[in-house]
Amino acid sequence: MKKKLKAYKIKANGLHFKELNNLIKKAVNDGHNSLNIVGVIGQRYIGTGLNKKIKINIKGTAGADLGAFMDGPNIVLKGNAQDAVGNTMNSGSITVHGSASDVCGIAARSGRIFIKGNVGYRAGIHMKEYQDFKPTLIIGGEAYDFLGEYMAGGILAVLNLNSKEQYLPSTYIGTGMHGGVIYIRGNVHQSQLGQEVSSLKLDSKDEELLYPRLKEFANTFKLDFDKIIKERFIKLLPLSHRPYGRLYAY
Amino acid sequence: MKTYIPHKFEVNINDKCIKCLVCVKQCSFSALSFDEDDATIYPDNNKCVACHRCTTLCPTKSINIVKNPIVYHPNEYWKANVIEDIYKQAETGGILLSGTGNDKDYPVYFDRILLDASQVTNPSIDPLREPMELRTYLGKKSDRLQFKENKKSTTTIKTKSEPQVKLETPIMFAAMSLGAISYNAHQALARTAEEHGTLYNTGEGGLHKSLYKYGKNTIVQVASGRYGVHHEYLNAGSVVEIKIGQGAKPGIGGHLPGEKINAEISQTRMIPEGTDALSPAPHHDIYSIEDLAQLVYAIKEATFYKKLVSVKIAAVHNVAAIASGIARAGADIVTIDGFRGGTGAAPTVIRDNVGIPIEMAIAAVDDRLRKESIRNNVSLVASGGIRNSVDVVKAIALGADAVYIGTSALISIGCTMCQKCYTGKCAWGIATTNPQLAKRLNPEIAYKRLSNLLRAWSLEIKEILGAMGLNAIESLKSNRLRLRGVGLSAEELKILGIKQAGG
Numbered sequence: 001m002k003k004k005l006k007a008y009k010i011k012a013n014g015l016h017f018k019e020l021n022n023l024i025k026k027a028v029n030d031g032h033n034s035l036n037i038v039g040v041i042g043q044r045y046i047g048t049g050l051n052k053k054i055k056i057n058i059k060g061t062a063g064a065d066l067g068a069f070m071d072g073p074n075i076v077l078k079g080n081a082q083d084a085v086g087n088t089m090n091s092g093s094i095t096v097h098g099s100a101s102d103v104c105g106i107a108a109r110s111g112r113i114f115i116k117g118n119v120g121y122r123a124g125i126h127m128k129e130y131q132d133f134k135p136t137l138i139i140g141g142e143a144y145d146f147l148g149e150y151m152a153g154g155i156l157a158v159l160n161l162n163s164k165e166q167y168l169p170s171t172y173i174g175t176g177m178h179g180g181v182i183y184i185r186g187n188v189h190q191s192q193l194g195q196e197v198s199s200l201k202l203d204s205k206d207e208e209l210l211y212p213r214l215k216e217f218a219n220t221f222k223l224d225f226d227k228i229i230k231e232r233f234i235k236l237l238p239l240s241h242r243p244y245g246r247l248y249a250y
Numbered sequence: 251m252k253t254y255i256p257h258k259f260e261v262n263i264n265d266k267c268i269k270c271l272v273c274v275k276q277c278s279f280s281a282l283s284f285d286e287d288d289a290t291i292y293p294d295n296n297k298c299v300a301c302h303r304c305t306t307l308c309p310t311k312s313i314n315i316v317k318n319p320i321v322y323h324p325n326e327y328w329k330a331n332v333i334e335d336i337y338k339q340a341e342t343g344g345i346l347l348s349g350t351g352n353d354k355d356y357p358v359y360f361d362r363i364l365l366d367a368s369q370v371t372n373p374s375i376d377p378l379r380e381p382m383e384l385r386t387y388l389g390k391k392s393d394r395l396q397f398k399e400n401k402k403s404t405t406t407i408k409t410k411s412e413p414q415v416k417l418e419t420p421i422m423f424a425a426m427s428l429g430a431i432s433y434n435a436h437q438a439l440a441r442t443a444e445e446h447g448t449l450y451n452t453g454e455g456g457l458h459k460s461l462y463k464y465g466k467n468t469i470v471q472v473a474s475g476r477y478g479v480h481h482e483y484l485n486a487g488s489v490v491e492i493k494i495g496q497g498a499k500p501g502i503g504g505h506l507p508g509e510k511i512n513a514e515i516s517q518t519r520m521i522p523e524g525t526d527a528l529s530p531a532p533h534h535d536i537y538s539i540e541d542l543a544q545l546v547y548a549i550k551e552a553t554f555y556k557k558l559v560s561v562k563i564a565a566v567h568n569v570a571a572i573a574s575g576i577a578r579a580g581a582d583i584v585t586i587d588g589f590r591g592g593t594g595a596a597p598t599v600i601r602d603n604v605g606i607p608i609e610m611a612i613a614a615v616d617d618r619l620r621k622e623s624i625r626n627n628v629s630l631v632a633s634g635g636i637r638n639s640v641d642v643v644k645a646i647a648l649g650a651d652a653v654y655i656g657t658s659a660l661i662s663i664g665c666t667m668c669q670k671c672y673t674g675k676c677a678w679g680i681a682t683t684n685p686q687l688a689k690r691l692n693p694e695i696a697y698k699r700l701s702n703l704l705r706a707w708s709l710e711i712k713e714i715l716g717a718m719g720l721n722a723i724e725s726l727k728s729n730r731l732r733l734r735g736v737g738l739s740a741e742e743l744k745i746l747g748i749k750q751a752g753g
């Protein structure tokens with residue numbers, strides 16, 4: 001396969017998602033490893049199911065399932081994204097220079113997702129980890145209810161950078177969580193947490209885990225890393241890795 | 251706490267016993283022990299589950315398992331099982347669990363339906379001497395066919411067919427995950443599916459590396475937990491099945507306890523050893539038919555529109571409307587699992603009280619899709635409690651394209667329906683991830699038994715078709731005129747879409 005250095009341009013205006021994604025797949029098959037997709041107006045599934053380490057730049061508003069089931073691509077979106085960004089993704093990265101809607105990062109197994117703005121409900125739901133697979137989801141703004149629900153692994157951070165409120169607007173945070181870790185910049189009331197998590201202070205290990213990722217986030221969006229970490233963080237951990245272990249009569 | 255529950259079974263060992271201790275070693279429920287001092291095998295009746303492992307392997311046939319004849323004061327309302335369930339919950343404080351399917355005394359409509367046969371006016375066919383076709387294609391069928399006349403007065407079909415999956419017999423193996431059943435069982439199912447030109451289903455536990463080679467005969471499942479789901483997995487089989495529900499536990503998620511997540515299971519599910527594998531009750535990216543369509547097409551995009559997408563639901567009250575929504579959401583196959591469908595573990599209250607009979611569901615769904623003129627857009631697969639070839643025939647005549655078998659397949663390789671799958675102690679090496687137990691299931695023998703079962707059923711289906719004067723399973727599909735009901739109410743006959751016998 002020939003390597004082509006210049007980014008391949010695709011105009012998305014007026015295309016059905018199937019037509020657009022066919023063009024993307026064809027370009028990838030033809031050996032392009034960098035795509036510029038412009039004029040995206042809600043088309044779903046961009047990057048879905050692709051398994052090559054290619055670069056995809058998108059301008060516009062991406063539809064649902066951006067990068068679903070993907071394994072490798074590096075997607076940068078200048079705009080907002082709809083539901084299920086990075087649905088069940090296996091590796092690669094997604095950067096959204098805007099906000100994303102519900103179930104962002106659902107069931108992601110690895111790779112990283114950076115959202116500059118806010119996310120909707122159930123962000124990071126059922127993220128997992130396994131051996132070297134460990135997903136990272138960082139949200140620059142706010143996140144809504146059921147953040148990190150059922151979380152089984154990975155690192156989820158919410159920075160709440162754009163609000164004057166110290167407390168996140170979400171409730172039921174970490175409901176059913178049984179693995180991984182959630183970091184929140186600012187604070188949460190006990191009443192905002194699900195029954196299965198407890199709120200703790202960060203230690204040096206957390207800094208090792210979080211700071212490099214935050215630095216990358218800050219660099220990506222040209223933010224001041226030191227300013228970000230000046231505010232206090234809390235971390236949420238599951239109380240048990242087996243929250244439903246004692247439910248049954250054997 | 252001392253249990254008030256009397257033992258259900260008694261293990262009787264007679265004096266033909268030669269003290270070989272096979273039974274003691276084989277009883278995975280620790281119901282038998284050997285006392286060296288008096289050289290006697292002592293049963294602990296409380297622990298016996300009537301799995302028959304000991305009786306089958308005893309070389310002198312000196313063990314017998316009988317029901318405990320103990321009686322309660324007769325009461326048609328407070329029956330023994332009601333009383334004992336209360337005892338058990340008072341002693342544990344937990345949700346009652348069961349393995350296998352609903353075992354309660356609900357009507358079995360298959361047994362109230364009789365088949366037609368040809369006499370005089372249209373001759374029956376001898377399947378041994380005349381061609382008889384069981385081949386079935388799953389997938390969307392075109393609304394109409396367009397033809398092109400070529401120059402040399404030949405004709406070709408212009409209409410481009412949607413992808414189809416060919417089954418040489420309309421019997422597939424139902425979703426049973428690696429973890430719910432052992433690797434040897436999975437391998438035997440895969441091999442048999444390949445030999446008979448049909449499909450087996452991975453269930454929601456991912457696909458073992460060594461089984462990728464059976465891809466053509468594989469349905470890979472995507473359930474709410476998304477365990478082991480990735481690019482290679484999605485593209486490994488012929489069909490991707492989105493599991494929404496299961497007949498044994500409609501509306502309930504899954505929970506494979508950490509004890510069962512050993513190295514092998516951990517690898518295919520892609521989660522750490524020893525952690526619980528929780529499958530949420532809903533898919534959290536699906537709250538509507540529109541959301542379902544979104545996942546259907548996400549999978550089609552991820553599989554380059556080359557694989558069929560099946561959506562599996564439990565047969566519930568308004569199954570026909572839901573199936574219509576699924577057909578409109580772009581699925582190629584609608585799979586309906588009736589209330590007799592099996593499971594490795596389900597809360598007993600759910601297993602025994604939720605859902606509807608598969609016979610009613612098939613008829614209702616087939617009817618609805620026909621009335622809406624979308625029946626050709628999807629194949630209809632029925633599952634949940636198919637016990638023999640006649641059930642297959644009746645399911646197809648009621649409107650299914652093909653069936654799944656799960657419980658029957660497991661019985662063929664040794665399952666005795668002891669209902670203890672959820673304990674992980676299956677004495678037959680089927681529903682277990684314990685390597686010591688799992689190796690009891692010889693994959694070679696299991697494969698032969700499964701293969702014989704499919705052969706026998708396929709032969710019987712041909713016999714039945716021949717008797718009906720049909721030479722292809724296709725002609726039986728939704729052919730309810732060839733069915734008659736006995737002992738059913740007018741309303742039941744109406745929903746099944748069949749006539750009363752004699753009429």
Ligand code: SF4
Nearest residue numbers: 277298299301302304
């Ligand atoms: S549990 Fe099975 S093997 Fe054990 S005594 Fe009872 S029938 Fe025999």
Ligand code: SF4
Nearest residue numbers: 665666668669671676
């Ligand atoms: S699979 Fe095993 S444990 Fe389950 S019912 Fe059959 S014999 Fe019993």
